[in-house]
Amino acid sequence: MEWIEYLDALDKQLILALNYDGGPLQDQLWYFVAGRFTWSPLYCFLLWLLYRQCRPLSINGRHFVLILLVTVLVVVLSDQIASGLIKHWVERPRPSRADSGISDFIHIVNNYRGGHYGFVSSHASNTWGIALWFILLWQKSGRFRPLRNGMGTLFAVLIVYAMLNCYSRIYLGVHYPGDILGGLIVGTAVAIFCYYLVYRNAKKWLKIDKPSTT
Numbered sequence: 001m002e003w004i005e006y007l008d009a010l011d012k013q014l015i016l017a018l019n020y021d022g023g024p025l026q027d028q029l030w031y032f033v034a035g036r037f038t039w040s041p042l043y044c045f046l047l048w049l050l051y052r053q054c055r056p057l058s059i060n061g062r063h064f065v066l067i068l069l070v071t072v073l074v075v076v077l078s079d080q081i082a083s084g085l086i087k088h089w090v091e092r093p094r095p096s097r098a099d100s101g102i103s104d105f106i107h108i109v110n111n112y113r114g115g116h117y118g119f120v121s122s123h124a125s126n127t128w129g130i131a132l133w134f135i136l137l138w139q140k141s142g143r144f145r146p147l148r149n150g151m152g153t154l155f156a157v158l159i160v161y162a163m164l165n166c167y168s169r170i171y172l173g174v175h176y177p178g179d180i181l182g183g184l185i186v187g188t189a190v191a192i193f194c195y196y197l198v199y200r201n202a203k204k205w206l207k208i209d210k211p212s213t214t
Helices: 002-018 023-033 040-054 059-090 122-140 142-171 177-206
Strands: none
Touching: 002 142, 002 177, 023 142, 040 059, 059 122, 059 177, 122 142, 122 177, 142 177
16 A cells, blocks of 8 residues: 555655764663663552552552552563564564665664564553553652652653663664554553553552542
8 A cells, every 4th residue: 555655765764864873882882771670660660659659548559459460461462472472473574684685774773673574663662651651650649649749740750661671672773664553552441441540440440539629
């Protein structure tokens, strides 16, 4: 289809503009940002923050366990929809791969090229899915009212966390901007599904009391 060819050509122009050789310092910085365990301290902090708020509010920590399970579900769904389903259905080569047609013009870091297919980005779907899930949780739930003074900072940290991860994939040459956009859409859909359908219904089923409005 002509419109698919147009979008593909546009995507290639965009990555050639955004992917560049920033030198050894930037190479290692963005490689670090995209690392599997780089953001572990942030995840631990978020879980600690949730545990601190949930512990006095629900019997036997049921609320914290529920949030933990839904968080795992967000990650699993985001990853499997992106990597296990869409990538193998679309079969779009990453820009770093020889059959992409532009691999000779892509800056590669540490010879890292990723798997063969790149649409959609599981990094984008996972990180944005996690970020949006926590944003919805903190914004919508009255149980986390004590956090509201620092809410803006938390939201900013989560958004920056997701965007840094997304751009790192472009800098490393393993994803087109279109791959990132697709991942953001998947992450958004998963976070909304997990919050509104899974989390809220599970709270009712577990009979977790509503917080006081006083």
